[in-house]
Amino acid sequence: MRLKAVSLQNFRRYRERTVVPIDQLTAFIGRNDAGKSTILEALDIFFEGGTVRPDPGDASIDGEKANVRIGAVFTDLPVALDLDAGAQTTLAAEHLLNVDGHLEIVKTYNCSVSGKVPAPKISARAMHPTAEGVAGLLQKKNSDLKKLVKGAGVEANCHQNSNPSMRQALYNAADNLALADTEVPLNDADAKNVWEAIKRNLPVFVLFQSDRASRAQDPEVQNPMKLAVQKALAGISDELEAVSKKVQAMAEETAKRTVEQMQGAYPEMELASVLKPAFEKPNWSSVFKLDLESDDGIPLNKRGSGVRRLVLLSFFQAEALRVREERASGGGNGVPIIYAIEEPETSQHPDHQERIISAFREVAGGGDQVILTTHVPALAGLLPVDSLRFVDTDPADGAPRVRAGSTEVFAEVAATLGVLPDAAHQANVRVAVAVEGPTDVDALISLAGVLMAAGDIDGFDQSRVFWTMGGGSTLKDWVERRYLDSLNIPQIFIFDSDQTTGAIPPSQEKVERVAEINARPNCQAFLSRKRTIENYMDVAAVMRISENKIQISANVDPDYGDMADAFAAALKMARAAHGQDLNFYPEDMEGRPLPLAKSKKIITAYIMRNMTANEVRGRGTYTDVNGESRNEILQWLTTIRAHL
Structure with missing residues (x-):
């Protein structure tokens, strides 16, 4: 249910x-009280x-x-x-x-x-x-x-x-x-x-x-453990009900015999005529206890509030992992759970706040429900707009009201909580580039770097480009898009086609969205000709960079296949085959090591950055309706460059 x-x-x-x-x-959002x-x-x-x-x-x-x-x-x-x-x-x-x-x-x-x-x-x-x-x-x-x-x-x-x-x-x-x-x-x-x-x-x-x-x-510490017991008990509720009924039947039979014996042996006692066997079902959750103990002998409840809340963060991250594993195995979600969390940002570093919101979204996506409250702007900005419930006081009668969904409500949330876009403080921004995800930004920067080094495009000042997510899935995204409208700077949107085959055109919804944006003043939108930005990676570059140890299956369509999954599968096989001899150490734009589980990030921030200019040109080339050879990667980047 x-x-x-x-x-x-x-x-x-x-x-x-x-x-x-x-x-x-x-997510319930609003001021305190x-x-x-x-x-x-x-x-x-x-x-x-x-x-x-x-x-x-x-x-x-x-x-x-x-x-x-x-x-x-x-x-x-x-x-x-x-x-x-x-x-x-x-x-x-x-x-x-x-x-x-x-x-x-x-x-x-x-x-x-x-x-x-x-x-x-x-x-x-x-x-x-x-x-x-x-x-x-x-x-x-x-x-x-x-x-x-x-x-x-x-x-x-x-x-x-x-x-x-x-x-x-x-x-x-x-x-x-x-x-x-x-x-x-x-x-x-x-x-x-x-x-x-x-x-x-x-x-x-x-x-x-x-x-x-x-x-x-x-x-704060015990509830995750208590929930573990509750989940286990809920999964065997029928068995527990059968045990209760069996114990009840046996106990009531004994009670009945006792009362009958008392009535026969002591008929003069009025008490014997009114005694009735009564059975109270057990509270199974109070029978089983599960605690966490600290290794160094310091009780966990004596730790700092931030550490105790990290136990909660770890619990939800573990639940997110469970959801992923159950999806991968095709298993069900088991007993439905509703997690209600007050102010998950309490005593947490901003990085932890992002991680816990990510875990919440994954747990909710797996079938369980997550309900939370917050009044912190940074956390509010990470939440999907369709999850928001703005709680405030109706000025007409002073009664509380809970609202969701409208442009007016989002504007009030932003104004009340102070959710502002990062671009507000960047006075020299000249163009906004909206893409569908953070790895799309990595890809465009990587591809631009390769083509600039080859002299295909002029260099441009990255500080004058405001990169944002164009999907509008979070409150921060919504605010930033609306803010850029009022800032009156050029906006460029690059959308994934999401096609899984070249035989099927992009969805009508996306086609209409691109057309609608192109009809706006000061805006230009592109719809990629391949499935996602990861499909602009050249598989030959993967083999070259990995010394032929990581080989993406020839059965994968490089234009319309799921390249992130294909790369992850190839990397897994390479690690199994070569172990420590794989010598594959991807790094992000700042030279920091990338986790090998981050397939999209590795593709966009590492492999694409190390592609050759010919490989980039080859992945962007297409033939237009007039039979002319074009390059969509160059089109994207030169359009951005024109506004600088």
């Missing part, structure tokens, strides 16, 4: 019902994560203190629900889906009490039958359902030892169910069994908070 939205009402600042959409990666952490803590209360518990102080001032509501909407629903006694049903058959076909669960807390808040009332907001004879069937006991089945004359259409079967027979026999938007209670009768089955399918939710005191078992 995947969380699609959360709703709050009468909860802290959110007095009026507020629905917040949730994506695979969701805007109401960002409130959403994460509400979810922890809903999922019973254990970090936050409902409190009378959670009720909104001037709100309905006895009606504090936290709701969650889910998609990717289970095909079937396994109830007690082996019965099966579905959410659709029980009419527990809302008007959009999603599962919407609402928990209502009575925060008007003075002490501990009691357990919530649980309901499903659904298009549910309201017609006479079929209303409230989930709240009926087995005996009541049998009477209704007999009265409707549908005994032959169901199994009377199965409540779901009897409910279905009654629904099918009704002329009109009169479906209406209803809150269906899930606390009583067979509805409770349905809720227990739903609970077993819910995602595992874990909240990492940033603002708390360090203690013996600091959650």
